[in-house]
């Protein structure tokens with residue numbers, strides 16, 4: 036395989052591994068926010084920001100964690116036919132069908148850029164009493180989708196390598 | 204507009220802020236009329252709250268042409284204009300639903316709105332008055348102190364205003380409200396009059412209705428993507444306006460009659476009232492709030508000025524325009 | 528292009544892409560993206576990302592990672608071992624008793640987590656080896672574990688019912704309560720089946736040998752205390768919620784924390800357990816969320832193209848079927864789709880089309896939620912596509928073949944179909960409890 040591709044796969048996998056491992060602890064962030072929400076509601080005045088903050092945390096959690104979940108192989112596939120194929124055949128089919136995934140991610144990213152540009156241009160705030168700026172979460176979403184796109188490319192290269200009997 | 208249908212019929216997608224139950228009254232009849240009259244020439248496909256895009260993205264979707272037309276107030280779709288805070292329930296700006304069309308047609312708000320929306324690529328078609336803003340809650344409200352700590356679904360601007368009385372404003376997707384009251388996410392709603400509480404099912408989950416309101420009539424609108432609007436022939440533009448105004452007219456009598464009837468004959472919610480003397484504090488706070496908003500920009504100051512001028516005239520006119 | 532044609536085109540393209548074995552969210556998302564770019568028209572390209580924003584606003588989804596985390600903490604930390612010992616000792620003397628005890632174990636596990644995965648994992652790691660060692664028939668055992676773990680989504684808390692609640696806009700609390708009686712009824716029916724079958728064919732579930740049965744009474748009573756833990760976790764989570772002190776999502780966080788603390792206090796929260804629970808929670812949550820995201824995008828495009836209306840017109844208008852026939856057709860279509868479609872995707876894509884129809888036909892949406900959930904459970908277990916089948920295949924020892932697994936579920940699916948019919952004919956089985964608790 037060309038050196039460029041070997042490095043691409045190596046670095047993309049490494050970056051996504053680290054980002055994913057970081058996002059993984061987001062479960063405790065969500066838990067802490069929701070627990071604070073229960074406590075503040077029961078003993079003081081309810082906080083304005085907890086539910087929305089927890090939603091932001093959740094979005095960051097699953098979007099930034101997405102590429103790592105691909106590395107972990109946890110995305111379910113319909114394996115009626117797929118399950119019975121050899122590794123090489125799987126690699127062949129995946130090398131084509133992954134373009135579906137790439138296309139979806141490109142469209143998602145397109146919309147993400149457009150939506151982020153809007154929130155930066157108009158200083159968009161969430162229409163709630165807390166009124167947080169929307170661009171930070173949208174930037175995180177775009178970054179996560181971009182990383183997902185890179186991960187899908189990395190999977191494609193790995194499949195091509197597998198077809199050529201090389202393991203990246 | 205959809206890409207897959209033949210070009211001879213103009214097809215619009217319109218999304219309303221309302222869910223299916225409410226839409227049955229506040230929009231479906233007008234769209235049906237329009238479609239029946241326009242026939243082969245133009246058809247509007249109606250979508251309910253959050254159906255195609257979430258409310259938070261609604262304005263942008265219209266600006267980009269993902270949605271061709273929208274029925275909403277400025278506030279809940281967070282339009283990036285100077286007039287946003289006045290849509291929905293700007294506290295105590297109106298007492299009766301007739302106040303709104305007068306403000307727009309005789310006091311010049313219409314021109315301001317058209318101008319502000321044109322700046323962001325959107326056609327402001329029509330403004331109308333909808334219902335008043337009352338509290339419907341699980342626990343009774345008999346004094347201002349009872350508002351403390353109540354988590355209430357309300358409009359952003361109304362929420363900003365009510366926060367000074369200890370209300371905790373919560374914004375959730377409209378369709379989730381009934382469930383959120385049941386699951387404890389909310390203690391109540393300050394979003395509508397009693398007609399709507401009964402129509403959409405909130406009366407089933409709230410036990411009390413506060414007769415004092417913070418606004419006598421919501422300001423809501425119809426908008427369209429500017430390019431789509433310009434593509435429509437003049438006579439169909441006229442028909443759109445007429446049908447939208449017809450929808451406002453429907454609300455005038457539907458709410459006016461409904462509010463009185465359900466207060467008297469409704470069985471699902473018990474009425475409570477905060478004494479006038481105490482409620483006066485809230486009205487006073489609204490004056491301060493108006494000044495605060497007016498100081499934010501020139502356009503806002505102009506609108507606040509118009510609202511003040513109008514309410515002064517009404518107060519001087521006396522009965523039946525104003526009783527206090 | 529007509530609306531009907533668009534509907535058929537989008538569905539068939541999705542099926543085709545799923546057949547390639549590409550990740551489910553990629554297959555569904557691709558159809559959404561294709562529709563957005565080529566069919567929707569102006570601004571369609573914005574819709575998939577809008578779906579991500581819509582997903583963010585679906586606040587009950589916050590319960591998803593919480594319940595998944597709870598499930599992993601419970602299964603990984605093996606705090607269920609004591610529970611299993613309890614059932615083992617108490618039920619051992621009965622023919623098929625260990626299998627019956629496993630159903631009991633599954634009911635308790637179900638009350639502590641929202642998916643069937645945890646029940647599956649606990650059943651496969653704790654119960655399965657013990658039962659095989661004691662001469663239980665392997666088909667009986669794998670069937671018991673698969674059927675029992677499916678109770679996880681019917682007995683509260685339940686993630687499937689949370690998803691359904693969001694789509695049908697029905698109160699989660701009532702839905703959860705509506706699942707209780709059908710869940711217990713189904714568990715009882717499983718127990719009756721096992722007992723009768725093992726009376727007739729004792730070799731399927733032999734009675735424990737006397738040396739294992741003769742446990743002193745004091746020890747037996749001490750083991751009963753193990754049952755307190757799941758009850759405690761269940762009540763710390765459900766009591767404040769049903770009383771309205773905490774909201775649904777807050778309660779789920781309390782449940783996750785309680786399970787975590789229970790593992791810490793019992794000294795089972797090792798580094799390895801912590802690592803697996805936290806990592807797997809991310810992996811499974813991501814799987815769910817990306818599928819829901821893709822399915823929401825698909826749904827919005829499908830809707831925006833008028834295809835959803837076409838389906839509705841077809842069912843109610845043109846075919847002119849009676850409400851019950853439509854309802855039964857819907858259930859059958861779920862079973863059919865469940866053979867090749869991922870269950871979450873099925874819920875997010877199909878339920879929005881069916882729910883307004885069900886409501887329009889005058890059926891109760893709480894009751895329908897329970898029907899839907901039982902049907903999903905059956906779909907979970909029926910070949911070729913089913914989570915429980917996959918998990919069983921992954922977790923079972925090598926001498927349990929795929930054919931064994933497929934054959935093992937047959938009697939249990941029959942029992943579940945009977946339960947489904949009972950709930951359809953007698954809606955009060957589901958509705959009695961929520962009506963009693965929530966009567967104003």
Ligand code: NA
Nearest residue numbers: 637679682684
């Ligand atoms: Na459960």
Ligand code: NA
Nearest residue numbers: 865906909912
């Ligand atoms: Na299946």
